[in-house]
Amino acid sequence: MTANLTKQTHFDAIIIGGGACGLMCAVQAGFLGKRTLVLEKNDKVGAKILISGGGRCNYTNLYASAQQFISANPHFCKSTLSQWTVEDTINFFETYGIIGKEKTLGQLFPESDNARDVVKVFTSLCVDLSQEIWCDTAVENIEQVAGGFNVSLERHGKTQNLFAPKVVVASGGLPIPKMGATDFGLRIARKFNLKIDDTAPALVPLTITGKDQPWYEQLSGNSIFCRVWNDRISFEENILFTHWGLSGPAILQISSYWRPGEFIYIDLLPNQNIAELIQAEREANGKKMLLAYLANLFTRKFAEALSDKLPVDKNLASLSKADIENINSLIHEFKVKPAGDKGYDKAEVMRGGVSTDELSSKTLEVKKVPGLYYGGECVDVTGWLGGYNFQWAWASGFVIAQGI
Template sequence: MNYQAIIIGGGACGLMCAVQAGFLGKKILVLEKNARPGAKILVSGGGRCNYTNLYASPVNFISENPHFCKSALSQWTVADTIAFFESYGITGHEKTLGQLFPVSNKAKDIVDVFVSLCNDLGQGLQCNAEVKSVARENGSFRVSYLVNGMLTEVTAPAVVMASGGLPVSKMGASDFALRIARQFGMRVTETAPALVPLTITGKDADWFAELSGNTIFSRTWNDEIGFEENILFTHWGLSGPAILQQSSYWRPGETLLIDLYPGGEVLALISAEKVVNGKRSLLTLLSQLFTRKFAEALGKFLPVHKNLASLSNADLEKVQQMIHHFTVKPAGDKGYDKAEVMRGGVATGELSSKTLEAKQVPGLFFGGECVDVTGWLGGYNFQWAWASGFVIAQHL
């Protein structure tokens, strides 16, 4: 078979690229390391697959060049994603904050669409294929890969690197796309886990661990940005949507601030309650805002057993700071195996924003997570994967 392109990686970007290329009559071979395609799709959103976000726009992506993603996201929009899946029987329903899931709540349905289309379009899809090398010879590419211990070689005028990033190794994640980029002299921006839980060590570690399981709707922020969603106390520190979002903007050594009561003003609440019943304890009042366990835990820092009427100005200042400016200095993060995505990747300056082709290596394309474009939590990274797959398909 003469293939127009070889796609390395059968994830969201690679599958969309193969299908869109098929619509244009281009014959493609997809090489997937795992026993089945779409490994990260299948586990995303707890197996339900949050496949896009209604509000996705370039501002929801982190990159060395924040303008880079604009072209791809305008060529394949959220409306295009919704229409594409609807045309194959998948209707979306919004959960929270624009997050779109299949009505069936089955990620498998998303993968099945692509597998079925690849079959219908006659696209090659080889699983259990571990790519060992990519070489450029006489204007075409030679790709060597192992299947069941046997080395096979295939050539094509174009190669698409859609093999993802470093999270999660047990699903076959690797730095292969980054190594290929470097092999061809391309720059790679510094990589790090993103959308990842943060760890707390030192004197407060036990305090956080004892609160494991407590969830609080909060606002987190640093010098760059803030998010208002739930935080989750864990045995190792902090997680939950707000923390995962914030982690993408956090750097080691930095401090995070948390407003534990973003919907109100705790001193105003105390003042109003004192008029009604000044004998109530601070603990009782805080137990109305948080779980009893968390309110009691605040006793390490606040005079929770004092009644409201006897709180001094110094006490009130402590309450104000603790509730609205809870300060955390994470020790680190939980690493790639607990991260949703990778931050950084193939430098955007090495690629055409309109085609995602390497500027100095004609026929070599990079899409999806391996590129230095990282989305927020909530379907944004899938939208980038679909968009980059579509864009590449148009230019193979």
């Protein structure tokens, strides 16, 4: 069988991945008069944009800065985030009809609450700017050749080889394989001998197994505003009890800073002092049962679940000093040792990735492979929950577009 000849293309760059980073890169390159080809494995672009925020797309965060990103080099993302700011994101989308509305903690959503509107901005601009998009296209390999790169792909059941002087890898990370996520970006990095920082699911629910699981299972569906912390960081948001463990915003946040074998701690009543509350209540109504009092602070179901951990059958007046200390410790320092996490199927993003040591912080070009760029989730820059990862994706797409 004869080998497929490489087709000389008229594109300035081939962008692998039609997600947030790849689409922004294509559009920004178009504004600069450059032509790009976006190759997307799925049957449509923007798959993760479409499901983000429950289909509403939390497309940035008003408070985004380098502080909300995890990386082996915490300073690396500063250059990219300064070249394309939150204000730039807001202005960009407003220009094309998407007005943001703030929810909690700086999270910005389209007024329409429809993620399809976000994707439409990019697909419409790609048409207007003559940027080409090929969906249902699986890229198999990238080879560096004189003057650029050969990209091997399969499309409509046929293999092709395309040439372009520049290649952008914006193929995402490992989360949600059923939506087409693969290790392509990491595979190509290994091929070019790039260092990869250890990868793991991030912004992911945590599991509880063994003798403790039934206790969590009985509380499935209960949501409580808490402070969750470990020795690295703390977050104040809701946690959600599930039949397999813990989820909710605060748990997803802490999961990025949790490692197997470690404990996390939960303050079930942040910004209040349970011992002081009980003391005040016992002076007013010492006959009140602890169970009834806790049911006023939490749900009845949660108060009852504490019955095997606290003396809930006592009235407040009869609580001893040791009882109060026990209650205080349990409520303000609830100790949890997760068995693991729910994996890439349920993770919002991937932690780790292509080491920032391999990339120029100003351009995101691979230092030892000129013309090859990495952006978005492939790179070891992982944001908090709440629009931060989109801000990194838009910013890295913009920065790469300046250099291709």
